[in-house]
Structure formats: C-alpha cells, structure tokens
Amino acid sequence: MSKIHVTTTVNGDQVEFLADPRESLLDCLRDRLGLTGSKEGCGTGDCGACSVRLDGTLVCSCLVLGVEAEGKTVETIEGMANGNELHPLQRKFVEHAALQCGFCTPGILVAAKALLEQNDNPTETEIRYWLAGNLCRCTGYDKIVRAVMDAAAELRGEAA
Amino acid sequence: MAKDEFTEFKLVGTRPDRPDGLDKVTGRARYGADMSMPGMLWAAVVRSPHAHARILRIDTSKAEALEGVKAVVTRADFPEGLTGEEWNLQENTIAGDKALYDGHAVAAVAATSALLAQDAARLIEVDYEVLPHVIDVDDAIKPDAPAIRPGAADATVPEGMPANVVRYIDFGHGDVDAGFAEADLVMERSYKTEATHQGYIEPHACVGQLGADGKGEMWVCTQGQWYIRKMCADVLGLETAQLRVTPSEIGGGFGGKTTIFMEPLSLALSRKAGGRPVKLVMTRSEVLRATGPTASASMDVKIGMTKDGTITAARAEFRMQGGAFPGAPVDMALYCAFAPYKLKNVHHIGYDVLANRPKCAAYRAPGSPMGAFAVESLVDEMSRELGLDPLDVRLTNGVREGDRASYGPTFGSIGLIETLEATKAHPNLLVPLGPNQGRGIAAGYWFNHSGETSVSMAISEDGSAQVSVGTPDIGGSRASIALMVAETLGIPYEDVRVNVVETGSLGVNEPTHGSRATFASGKAAVVATGQAIKEMCRRAAAEWGIDEDAVEWVNGAAQPAGPNAGKFPPLTIREIAGKMGETGGPISGHHEGLPEGVGASFGCHVVDVEVDPETGHTTILRYLVVQDAGRAIHPSYVEGQYQGGAVQGIGWALNEEYIYGEDGRLQNAIFLDYRVPVASDLPMIDTVIVEVPNPGHPFGVRGVGETGITPPLPAIANAIQDATGLRMTHLPMTPPKVLAALKAAGRG
Ligand code: FES
Ligand code: FES
Numbered sequence: 001m002s003k004i005h006v007t008t009t010v011n012g013d014q015v016e017f018l019a020d021p022r023e024s025l026l027d028c029l030r031d032r033l034g035l036t037g038s039k040e041g042c043g044t045g046d047c048g049a050c051s052v053r054l055d056g057t058l059v060c061s062c063l064v065l066g067v068e069a070e071g072k073t074v075e076t077i078e079g080m081a082n083g084n085e086l087h088p089l090q091r092k093f094v095e096h097a098a099l100q101c102g103f104c105t106p107g108i109l110v111a112a113k114a115l116l117e118q119n120d121n122p123t124e125t126e127i128r129y130w131l132a133g134n135l136c137r138c139t140g141y142d143k144i145v146r147a148v149m150d151a152a153a154e155l156r157g158e159a160a
Numbered sequence: 161m162a163k164d165e166f167t168e169f170k171l172v173g174t175r176p177d178r179p180d181g182l183d184k185v186t187g188r189a190r191y192g193a194d195m196s197m198p199g200m201l202w203a204a205v206v207r208s209p210h211a212h213a214r215i216l217r218i219d220t221s222k223a224e225a226l227e228g229v230k231a232v233v234t235r236a237d238f239p240e241g242l243t244g245e246e247w248n249l250q251e252n253t254i255a256g257d258k259a260l261y262d263g264h265a266v267a268a269v270a271a272t273s274a275l276l277a278q279d280a281a282r283l284i285e286v287d288y289e290v291l292p293h294v295i296d297v298d299d300a301i302k303p304d305a306p307a308i309r310p311g312a313a314d315a316t317v318p319e320g321m322p323a324n325v326v327r328y329i330d331f332g333h334g335d336v337d338a339g340f341a342e343a344d345l346v347m348e349r350s351y352k353t354e355a356t357h358q359g360y361i362e363p364h365a366c367v368g369q370l371g372a373d374g375k376g377e378m379w380v381c382t383q384g385q386w387y388i389r390k391m392c393a394d395v396l397g398l399e400t401a402q403l404r405v406t407p408s409e410i411g412g413g414f415g416g417k418t419t420i421f422m423e424p425l426s427l428a429l430s431r432k433a434g435g436r437p438v439k440l441v442m443t444r445s446e447v448l449r450a451t452g453p454t455a456s457a458s459m460d461v462k463i464g465m466t467k468d469g470t471i472t473a474a475r476a477e478f479r480m481q482g483g484a485f486p487g488a489p490v491d492m493a494l495y496c497a498f499a500p501y502k503l504k505n506v507h508h509i510g511y512d513v514l515a516n517r518p519k520c521a522a523y524r525a526p527g528s529p530m531g532a533f534a535v536e537s538l539v540d541e542m543s544r545e546l547g548l549d550p551l552d553v554r555l556t557n558g559v560r561e562g563d564r565a566s567y568g569p570t571f572g573s574i575g576l577i578e579t580l581e582a583t584k585a586h587p588n589l590l591v592p593l594g595p596n597q598g599r600g601i602a603a604g605y606w607f608n609h610s611g612e613t614s615v616s617m618a619i620s621e622d623g624s625a626q627v628s629v630g631t632p633d634i635g636g637s638r639a640s641i642a643l644m645v646a647e648t649l650g651i652p653y654e655d656v657r658v659n660v661v662e663t664g665s666l667g668v669n670e671p672t673h674g675s676r677a678t679f680a681s682g683k684a685a686v687v688a689t690g691q692a693i694k695e696m697c698r699r700a701a702a703e704w705g706i707d708e709d710a711v712e713w714v715n716g717a718a719q720p721a722g723p724n725a726g727k728f729p730p731l732t733i734r735e736i737a738g739k740m741g742e743t744g745g746p747i748s749g750h751h752e753g754l755p756e757g758v759g760a761s762f763g764c765h766v767v768d769v770e771v772d773p774e775t776g777h778t779t780i781l782r783y784l785v786v787q788d789a790g791r792a793i794h795p796s797y798v799e800g801q802y803q804g805g806a807v808q809g810i811g812w813a814l815n816e817e818y819i820y821g822e823d824g825r826l827q828n829a830i831f832l833d834y835r836v837p838v839a840s841d842l843p844m845i846d847t848v849i850v851e852v853p854n855p856g857h858p859f860g861v862r863g864v865g866e867t868g869i870t871p872p873l874p875a876i877a878n879a880i881q882d883a884t885g886l887r888m889t890h891l892p893m894t895p896p897k898v899l900a901a902l903k904a905a906g907r908g
Contacts, residue, residue, distance in 0.1 A: 020275055031274070036194035037187020039411070041361040042444040046831035049361055077187035086185065094181035097796035100635035100804060102184030103191060103362045103411025125840075132840040135831065137359045137412050138635060139800055140807035141839040 008069040010035065011079025019066035025059075026050045028066030029076060037077040037106045041135065048134030051107035052076045058114040060133075077106035080113065089113055089151040098147035100138035108134045112148045120156050124149065171647045172859050175796045178639040179658065180409070189409045192365030192381030197437040200367065201230055203429055204277035205422060205440070206267040206284045207450060208259030211293035211516040211824025212306065215259060215286060218267055222283040228272040229280045231432035233425065239397035248485045250395040252519045253424050259288065260308065260484035261516050262825045263449025265422065270429040270438045293516040293824040297481040298458050300324045300515040308484050308514040326486040327512035329494060331568070332475075334505030339473025343464025347542050351534040352890040353873070354817035355456040358523045359808070359836045362411020363442040364451060368426030371435040374398055376427055378405045383413040383632055384671020386612075389663050391420040396427055403427075406662040407632045414808070415522030418671045421451045445829040452521020453818055455480040455488035457530040461497075461538050467546060469553040471539075473505040474498050474566075478531065481513045482520030488512045489520075489527030496870070497531030498566035499605035500576055500762060501539075501557045506566050516824055522673060524805060525606040525866035529812065529873050533891065536602035536874030541887060550601050550878070554764070555580050575788030575852030576603070576762040582850050583764040583786045591782065597770045598883025604763045604870025608863035609674025614667035614752035615684035617645065619692055621741075623716075623734035624655040627688075629681040630669025632660050635804075635865070636797030637677040643793050644682050644859055648689045650716030651733060658685075667752050675863030678793060679758065679854075684751040686858045691749030699743045700731045757856015761863060763787035765806060765871035769879040773907065776899030778814055778880060784846045790854035790862030798864050803845040805868025811837045812869070813876040817892050 003018040010033060017032035024043075029035045029052070041047035043062045050061040053075040054068075080087045089112050092098070099105045108131060115122060115130045122130065127148050128141070136144060183189040208215075220232040235256045242250050255264045267284050271277040292306040299305055307323035316328045340346050362381055370376035376398065382388045385405040393400040410417060426440040442451070458479045464472040476497050482488030490510035498506055543550040558576045565571055583589075583601070593599060617627040627645055631637060638658040646653045670676070693713045700718030701708035710725035711718050717730035740747050768782040785802040792798040815835045819827045828834045853860025877888050886901045 022275060039191065039362070040193065042831045044444065044830050044832060047361055081186055090185040093185050094177045097636065097800055099184055100800050101410060101412040102189055105184050106187045109185060128839040132838045135361055135836055135838065137361050137836060138804045140803035140845050141842055142803045142845045143800060145839065
C-alpha cells in the first residue's frame with residue numbers, strides 16, 4: 001500500500017513523515033518520529049498510556065490515524081518540560097512516588113495537564129473520574145491523585 | 161551483623177527522589193518496545209483459535225512469497241528431544257502436534273515492517289482437527305474429562321487418579337479428627353476463584369538477534385534477564401553464555417515477566433533471517449490469551465473452633481488448574497492458607513490439574529490469595545457465628561516467633577501480632593457504618609524469598625559509588641539499594657548510582673520475584689560495600705603506617721580506631737578514592753550467593769464497603785493496609801507496594817476474571833472487557849508500615865511486594881457479609897452475582 005506524506009507540528013517542531021494509511025498516530029510518533037515516550041498498553045483506547053493532545057484535545061493516539069495529524073499540532077510527554085525545567089506535575093509525580101514501573105506515567109501526565117488547564121482546582125473525585133481512562137496497575141492511584149492535587153495547588157500559587 | 165540496635169539512620173527511612181524518576185516523567189526511559197536496532201525486522205505470531213486441536217498442516221508458502229518477508233518459523237525450526245520443564249517452555253512458545261489453548265502460538269513471521277509481518281501472518285494456513293476441550297478445574301478433574309496430556313503426571317500422583325491430575329500434595333501434622341471432636345463449632349465450605357491476569361500495562365516486547373554462529377543478544381522487558389537467557393538457550397538448544405540479555409525498563413511484571421512466552425521466536429526468526437535483529441511486541445489480546453494468568457481454584461475448607469475462638473483443627477483440599485502445563489501454585493496456596501494460625505492439627509491436600517488454558521505464571525504471592533480467600537472467609541464466618549471479634553480470633557490463634565508454621569517449619573522473628581495490634585488501634589475501625597455498609601478484615605501471608613544473587617560495587621575516582629545489580633527495578637529498588645549503600649558508606653544518596661546490568665556483567669541472578677530485590681540484592685550490596693570499606697581502611701592504614709585493624713570507617717571516612725591507634729586526621733572516601741591509582745588500583749566489592757535470613761511478612765487489611773441493593777454493585781468506601789515491612793528503606797515505595805497490591809486484590813475480588821465461551825475461547829481479551837480497577841473505582845488506600853526488623857538483613861528488610869494482594873479477596877467478602885448478611889464464596893463478586901444472591905435471599 002502506498003504511503004501518505006504527512007506534515008504536522010509535534011511539541012512545537014514541524015515534522016514530516018510517510019505513513020501507511022493503516023498506521024495509528026501512536027505508531028507514527030513511536031516508529032516514524034522516534035518519540036517513544038507515548039506508550040501502547042492496549043491499542044484499543046482502554047488504557048490511556050498513549051494519551052497525547054491533538055490540537056489541544058486529549059486523545060488516545062492509538063485510536064487516531066497518523067494521517068489525521070496532517071496540519072495539526074500534537075503535544076506528547078516529550079514536550080511537557082521546558083528544557084530542563086519540569087512541569088510541576090512531573091516534579092510532583094517524582095516527589096510523591098506516584099510511579100512505580102512508570103509505564104502509565106507519560107499518558108497520565110499528559111491527561112492530568114489537560115485537566116489542570118481547564119480546572120485549576122479539581123476535587124479528588126474530579127481527578128479520579130478524569131483519569132478513569134488511564135490505567136495504572138502498580139500504584140493503586142493513591143499517590144497519583146495526591147500528586148495531581150499537589151501540582152494543582154502549586155500551579156494556583158498555594159504553598160504545599 | 162544485624163543493625164537492629166540502631167534506632168536512627170541518616171538515610172534509611174527517608175524518601176528521596178528515585179534515581180530513574182526524571183527519565184520516567186519525561187518519556188525518556190526505554191521500555192521493551194522502545195528499542196530499535198539497525199537492520200531490524202518486525203515479527204508477528206500466528207495463534208490457534210481453538211482451545212484444543214491437532215495441527216494437521218501448516219502451509220507457510222504464501223507468506224514466504226510476500227515481498228519483504230524474511231523468515232517464517234514453526235516448531236520444525238526448534239530442536240527435538242527436550243524433557244520436563246524445558247519441553248513445557250518450548251511447547252508453550254510454539255505448539256507441536258497439538259494446540260493446547262486458544263492463543264497458543266503456531267507459527268511466526270519476520271518482515272521489514274510491522275504491518276507487513278501482520279499481513280504475512282494472515283497468509284499462513286493452518287489446518288486443525290478440533291478436539292474436545294476442558295476449561296473449568298472441577299470439570300477437568302472429572303474422570304471422563306478430555307485427557308490433555310496423557311503421561312504428564314509426576315510421581316506424586318497415585319495410581320488411578322483422573323487423567324488431568326499432574327501433581328498431588330498431601331501434608332500436615334497432628335490428628336485433625338481428634339481436633340474436630342474437641343471443637344464447639346465445626347464448619348465446612350467450598351470456595352472458587354477465577355483466573356486473573358497480572359495486567360501489567362506494558363505488553364511483552366523484545367528485540368532478539370541470533371547469528372548462525374550461535375551468538376546472540378536480546379533486549380527485553382523482563383523481571384529476570386538470566387532466566388530469559390537460560391530459557392531461550394534451552395528452548396533453542398544454544399550455549400547459554402553465548403546469549404547476552406539486557407533488561408529494558410520494565411512496565412510492570414507482578415510475576416508474569418519471570419518466564420518466557422514469545423522471546424525465543426524472535427531469536428529463531430533472526431537466525432533464519434541471516435542474523436538481522438527481530439522485534440516482537442505482543443498486542444494486549446495476545447498478552448491476555450497467551451501469557452501466564454494465575455491459576456483458578458476450587459477449594460474445600462473445614463475448621464473446628466471452640467467457643468472462645470481457639471482453632472482446634474483445620475483441613476483444606478485445593479484443586480487448581482494452571483493451564484495445559486503442570487505448575488498451578490497449589491503447593492504455595494496450601495503453605496500460606498493457614499500460615500497466620502497456630503495449629504495443632506492440620507491437614508492439606510492439593511491437586512494440580514491441567515485444563516485448556518494458557519500456561520499460568522507467577523502472580524504476586526502465587527497461590528496465597530486463593531488460599532486466604534477460602535480460609536479467611538471461613539474464619540470470619542465462624543467468628544460471627546460465635547459472636548467473636550474477628551481480629552480477636554486472629555490474635556487468639558496468631559503465630560509468634562518460635563511457633564511451628566501450619567506448613568511445617570518453625571517461624572523466626574515475625575510480626576503478625578504487632579500487625580494485628582496496629583490494625584486494632586487504627587481509627588478506621590471506629591468510623592460508624594451506615595445502611596448497606598459493612599466492614600471486613602482479613603490477614604495474609606507471604607514467605608518472601610532470597611535466591612541466587614550476585615552484586616558488584618565499585619568506588620569511582622571522586623569517591624562516588626556505582627552498584628551493579630541483576631534484579632530489574634520495577635517499583636523503586638534502585639532507590640532503596642542506593643539508600644542502603646550510601647548509608648553504609650556514609651556518603652550522600654545522590655553519590656550512589658545503581659545500575660541494573662545485563663547478563664554479561666554478573667553471575668546468575670534470579671529475577672526480581674518473591675519480594676527479593678531489596679532483601680537479596682540489597683543485602684549483597686551491603687556486604688560488597690563492606691569489602692570496599694575494608695579496602696579503603698587498609699589503604700588509610702598503609703598511608704598512616706598503622707595496623708589495618710586499627711582503622712575504622714565513620715561517616716564516609718577512615719579514622720584511627722581509638723586513641724591507641726595513633727593521631728591522624730580522618731581520610732575521606734574522596735581522598736582515598738582520588739589516590740586509588742597509586743595505592744593499589746581499583747577499589748571495589750563483590751558478593752554472591754544465596755543470601756540467608758529471609759523474613760516472612762504478615763499483613764492485615766480492613767475494608768469498608770457499601771453494597772447497592774438495587775444493582776448488587778460494591779463500592780469500596782475505605783481501605784486500610786497494615787503490614788510488617790521489617791524495615792522500610794524508602795517508605796513511599798513500601799506504601800506503594802501495599803497500595804498496589806491491595807488494589808490488584810480488589811480487582812480480583814470484584815471484577816477480574818477470565819471468561820471462556822462454550823467453544824473454549826477467551827471472551828474478554830481486551831482491557832475494555834477484562835476490567836482492572838480504575839481511579840474512579842477507589843478511595844485513597846490508607847497504610848500503616850509495621851516494622852519488626854528482620855534479623856537476617858543488615859537493615860531489617862523483609863520484602864514487601866507480595867503479601868498485600870492476599871487479604872483483599874477475603875476482606876471484601878467478609879465486608880459484603882457484614883453489609884448484606886450474604887456469604888459470597890465464588891469470585892469475582894460482580895454486581896450480577898451479588899444481585900442474584902440478594903434476590904435468592906429475598907432481598908434484591
Ligand atoms: S494504547 Fe491507546 S489507550 Fe491503550
Ligand atoms: S506505575 Fe506501573 S502502571 Fe502505573
């Protein structure tokens with residue numbers, strides 16, 4: 001099958017790749033662009049490990065075709081820190097031990113950032129429902145939820 | 161020497177950032193599927209759609225004719241003549257005469273892209289003769305069940321047993337009949353648990369490379385690179401040392417990544433494709449269909465109790481299926497089942513039974529959760545019947561140091577009583593419950609494990625230290641090992657780097673399993689560090705011209721031991737290390753062996769639930785984990801193990817199960833249908849770390865990974881009884897099952 005040329009913006013950089021029309025955006029990010037931070041846990045939209053933003057919308061990149069990224073902007077975990085300056089969520093995840101194996105972490109960070117951008121003071125319940133599409137098998141979510149709450153407080157300018 | 165007398169450490173017990181944290185929050189950490197190599201091919205696997213079928217013909221010609229396909233392998237590409245577990249592993253990697261379960265690999269193909277490999281796999285034609293199959297353990301043990309592998313039974317199985325029984329276990333002590341006669345209440349019940357999957361979010365993935373010269377390499381997500389090396393070498397008939405296996409970062413394992421499933425296929429394909437590296441990544445449905453879930457169990461338990469709650473006798477008969485291969489953890493289930501109780505009279509019987517399901521693998525405290533479900537459910541029910549507090553009944557019968565364990569050995573230092581007392585004192589027990597709410601408690605046990613361990617450490621030129629361990633870091637073990645080494649050396653935590661190394665760097669290490677990494681690699685690292693310290697003291701002594709025994713190591717520096725040794729200013733690690741080139745060369749330490757002194761870990765959980773009488777849905781309102789860690793080196797990661805174990809247990813209790821159709825096919829092979837707990841299902845998980853130090857470890861570590869999955873199954877069943885009066889004896893306790901039970905009781 002012939003491939004399709006795709007031009008898109010990933011984490012602020014303009015990139016091009018050739019995609020098989022059957023390939024997911026996740027496959028293209030990982031295998032065409034070498035951005036392996038987004039993970040495949042299921043390939044069916046059930047685990048959230050592949051979460052990215054597509055024109056600002058939180059999506060499972062395993063459910064988006066690579067060719068759909070044409071002309072759009074994509075944000076992945078690799079673009080979350082500003083150089084060496086971590087996003088508060090990233091820092092709080094390490095501080096709170098909110099990761100064990102860390103495989104779910106990129107997707108959860110991307111999803112949590114999307115939450116905090118639209119709700120800077122989420123309740124525990126709101127965080128739990130927002131992240132209900134992101135499976136973590138290691139932590140039992142306790143420390144993840146605490147890390148998100150703490151990062152939100154810091155972003156609001158409240159002392160922890 | 162145990163450091164129990166220390167009440168204060170500088171670093172042990174603190175919560176610094178983990179060393180791999182930055183990589184893991186930035187997406188840089190490299191997991192199994194993140195590796196690519198020059199010239200790499202991609203593989204796909206053809207799997208049986210039948211639960212049990214004879215393979216009549218495999219035609220690979222169409223696949224081979226597809227442009228871009230570089231190799232196809234079937235069982236014919238593997239050596240013959242293997243026996244025992246080596247044969248089992250080979251047979252499970254790729255089917256021989258018969259496909260033994262839905263998802264059993266039959267052929268594999270390597271091509272220049274992943275999509276092409278998948279296209280090629282669809283072109284491989286397999287003719288099957290479908291055979292009768294059996295899925296459920298109670299069906300599989302019937303005398304007229306289809307015989308899955310005649311001749312697979314081992315010597316423990318008495319003559320005349322049903323064909324699928326492959327191992328028989330019978331042990332105990334005392335006189336159970338006399339014990340039951342002494343009881344005021346004797347109860348007997350049957351319980352069932354269904355197979356669940358470890359559910360690690362990272363699917364199995366590897367890149368394998370094997371040349372015609374028999375030399376190969378593998379990058380793989382695994383809990384144990386040496387196990388992968390040996391198993392692949394056995395299955396392929398290679399020289400073990402010619403294979404070099406590098407562990408990637410690992411996206412969860414829980415026991416399921418201690419063995420091989422598809423790894424030899426990538427090597428076999430690579431060899432056939434002229435030695436080009438071959439990447440093989442499972443899909444989620446392949447993970448669920450063809451990698452080791454846990455066993456399912458059918459269990460009968462009988463207990464005798466006096467009016468004051470003393471257990472007079474106990475008997476358990478467990479039947480477990482672990483797929484089409486021997487290895488269901490029925491032995492461990494029995495060893496752990498009554499472990500919290502001091503029993504004069506106890507009898508255990510177990511059957512390991514074959515069924516047409518995937519080969520089971522270890523899952524967190526293998527066997528223990530099932531046994532606990534049965535025993536802790538019955539102890540709870542009897543406590544209620546006798547009007548006794550279930551925690552008091554456990555305190556009355558609880559084992560202490562010096563007691564004989566239900567499974568034979570004598571307990572050393574253990575912390576069950578301390579754990580139960582800490583539970584009793586917790587404020588969660590005072591929270592009032594509303595209508596349809598209930599509280600359940602249960603205890604749990606895991607032995608913990610040591611095993612083959614080899615660790616090297618070395619001092620760098622600037623006085624920082626590197627440690628090479630063979631146990632992959634799944635949940636923070638690099639942090640805990642760095643803390644222990646830094647504490648021992650008297651240097652900052654940040655000055656220690658712990659590396660998980662490939663098989664070429666150390667002697668054989670068992671995997672990160674049995675809750676052993678922080679115990680065994682940690683203990684070996686501390687011993688190795690002691691050797692480096694001794695060497696640094698020797699070099700200081702040489703510089704000062706005094707006897708090396710007159711030098712001691714304090715706070716990261718050598719100093720004369722006492723006034724008689726001479727008056728010299730301390731020589732810091734940095735000063736000694738800076739001169740190592742002139743004073744005798746590298747300074748390092750190495751320790752290997754089977755570290756002794758494993759400390760068992762008991763836990764007790766308390767759960768509050770609310771059962772919706774209209775839907776049968778159970779909500780977890782509150783959850784408490786209390787467990788003896790021995791010593792928490794990095795308490796955040798100890799809590800993390802407690803919380804994660806509890807939540808896996810919650811999933812097992814309420815949702816998770818392998819569901820098979822009449823045709824023997826797995827019906828819920830995606831995460832949408834195999835539903836693991838999500839964030840909105842749960843409250844915070846409260847934890848209490850009890851510390852009864854293990855005298856067998858320099859800092860008192862017991863190992864904390866596994867016990868926590870054991871109590872949730874019965875604790876939740878006990879809470880549901882408290883809320884509804886109904887005793888659920890078959891997991892998972894899904895809403896339809898609970899609702900049906902409510903209706904049957906005339907209350908739904
Ligand atoms: S990989 Fe996309 S949701 Fe799981
Ligand atoms: S930390 Fe392992 S899956 Fe979340």
